[in-house]
Amino acid sequence: MRIACLGGGPAGLYFAISMKLHDPSHEMVIERNRADDTFGWGVVLSDETLDNLAANDPVSAERIREHFAYWDDIAVVHKGVRTVSTGHGFCGIGRRQLLILLQERARELGVEMRFETDITEASIEQLRREYGLVLAADGLNSRTRHIRGSAWINFPRVLCERWSYENVVLMGDAAATADFSIGSGSKLALESAIALANYLHSESSMQAAVARYEEDRRFEVLRLQSAARNSTEWFEQIERYLDLNPVQFNYSLLTRSQRISHENLRVRDPNWLESAERWFQTQAGNPGSARAPMFAPYQLRDMTLVNRVVVSPMAQYKAVDGCPTDWHFSHYTERAKGGAGLVYTEMTCVSPSGRI
Numbered sequence: 001m002r003i004a005c006l007g008g009g010p011a012g013l014y015f016a017i018s019m020k021l022h023d024p025s026h027e028m029v030i031e032r033n034r035a036d037d038t039f040g041w042g043v044v045l046s047d048e049t050l051d052n053l054a055a056n057d058p059v060s061a062e063r064i065r066e067h068f069a070y071w072d073d074i075a076v077v078h079k080g081v082r083t084v085s086t087g088h089g090f091c092g093i094g095r096r097q098l099l100i101l102l103q104e105r106a107r108e109l110g111v112e113m114r115f116e117t118d119i120t121e122a123s124i125e126q127l128r129r130e131y132g133l134v135l136a137a138d139g140l141n142s143r144t145r146h147i148r149g150s151a152w153i154n155f156p157r158v159l160c161e162r163w164s165y166e167n168v169v170l171m172g173d174a175a176a177t178a179d180f181s182i183g184s185g186s187k188l189a190l191e192s193a194i195a196l197a198n199y200l201h202s203e204s205s206m207q208a209a210v211a212r213y214e215e216d217r218r219f220e221v222l223r224l225q226s227a228a229r230n231s232t233e234w235f236e237q238i239e240r241y242l243d244l245n246p247v248q249f250n251y252s253l254l255t256r257s258q259r260i261s262h263e264n265l266r267v268r269d270p271n272w273l274e275s276a277e278r279w280f281q282t283q284a285g286n287p288g289s290a291r292a293p294m295f296a297p298y299q300l301r302d303m304t305l306v307n308r309v310v311v312s313p314m315a316q317y318k319a320v321d322g323c324p325t326d327w328h329f330s331h332y333t334e335r336a337k338g339g340a341g342l343v344y345t346e347m348t349c350v351s352p353s354g355r356i
Contacts, residue, residue: 001200002027004131006119007138010043011172011189013102013111014060015135018197020109021057029131030106031117043186044092056194060105067093067101076253081246085254087268098186119143124168133206134168135196137189142174163214167206171196176221178228181235182257188224192217227257247279262292298341305341313344322350 003019005012008030016028045053054061068091075084103113117123124144127134136144140158158177163170172189195217199209234241234256241252254260265273274290281289284296285304298305318327328345335343349355 001133002131003029003133003135004127005030005135005137006124006127006144007031007136007142007172007174008099008103008113009137009139009172009189010098010102010186011174011193012135012137013099013106014190015137015171015193015197016106016111017057017060017102017109018193019200020106020111022197022201024110028106028111030111030113031119031127042092043095043098044090045187045190047089047091049187049190050091052191052194057105060101063101063105064093064098067097069093074254076246076250078242078244078246078249083246083250083272085250085265085269085272089268128167132167133200135171136168136174137171138174140173140177142170144168145170145174163218164210169196169210169213176225178221178224181231182224182228182259184224184228188217188221191220227259231257245279247276251276300342307339307341309340309342311335311338311340311343313346315346317356319346319348322348322352322355324348 001019001023003016003026005016005028012030016030019026019028050061050065053064070091072086072088072090073084074086074088075082077083106113119138120143124134134144136142138144145158145160158173158175160170160175163175171192173185175192176188178184178188192213196209196213199212200206203209203212234252241249244252251265254265255262260268262273277292278288278290280293281287281291281296284298286297289296294309295307298308316328316331318325318331324345332343332345
């Protein structure tokens with residue numbers, strides 16, 4: 001297959017590498033800016049993504065690993081207090097270095113790279129006629145996406161209704177973006193490149209491969225975009241958190257995207273989370289306890305709840321003439337025996353005209 005990749009970032013380069021690994025006879029051409037142009041500072045990848053790269057191409061994965069910096073800690077300074085939590089497992093590489101490594105690997109596999117090539121509507125139409133597949137990996141401000149007319153909104157969130165048009169396929173930031181505060185743009189690009197290359201060799205036709213690629217990758221993109229939106233909103237509204245105690249501020253920061261849960265923090269750093277739980281229990285009037293926050297007491301005016309587990313009201317439609325019966329007594333005592341700190345009763349309509 002003759003394939004043209006528009007854009008030489010991680011998405012375009014790694015897709016070309018992946019296609020050549022599947023079949024060296026593919027004719028791959030990458031049209032891009034100058035060889036050392038880069039947009040962004042660094043790339044952070046998880047252990048899971050590194051394992052995916054190693055399974056796809058051990059050679060480039062090993063070279064990338066050799067240039068990675070590794071760290072586990074996150075330090076947050078708030079109100080003069082420095083809070084350190086560990087176990088987060090980061091590894092990062094300079095974006096320019098990553099591109100150099102991917103360019104070297106692409107050349108080894110026979111990928112042709114053309115630098116300083118302008119992308120215009122006329123050139124895209126020409127490439128569509130000359131090549132069987134045109135991969136548009138030309139970034140956030142993708143000219144290909146604009147020409148094809150996909151709907152999108154301003155950075156940091158690009159939303160495309162469709163990721164393909166005839167034999168043109170979007171990938172990377174051209175297809176979808178995630179805010180840089182969770183650092184998943186390169187992860188999306190690299191894993192999407194692997195997926196499309198695999199489907200182009202496993203599905204019965206190019207159209208079927210592109211449809212499968214979009215269907216499978218869209219879910220992952222939406223999941224990360226949701227987390228990115230949560231993270232973005234946290235930073236945009238950071239003033240609401242500045243009055244928090246350093247313990248609460250650190251907890252809020254670490255869980256802002258909702259990808260990291262309370263119990264996930266326990267896996268990452270059990271010692272810090274236990275200290276946070278003890279602090280929370282002490283603030284709630286239960287010093288010495290290290291139980292989860294949902295089991296801390298709660299003061300509701302003059303009533304003290306033993307925990308923060310609440311049974312919501314359930315409409316049973318069992319009242320007789322607006323009055324509760326023995327059925328209610330049996331039902332709610334069973335709920336209370338379960339240990340909930342507060343049990344709501346259902347709505348009782350005293351007025352006949354208010355009953356269902």
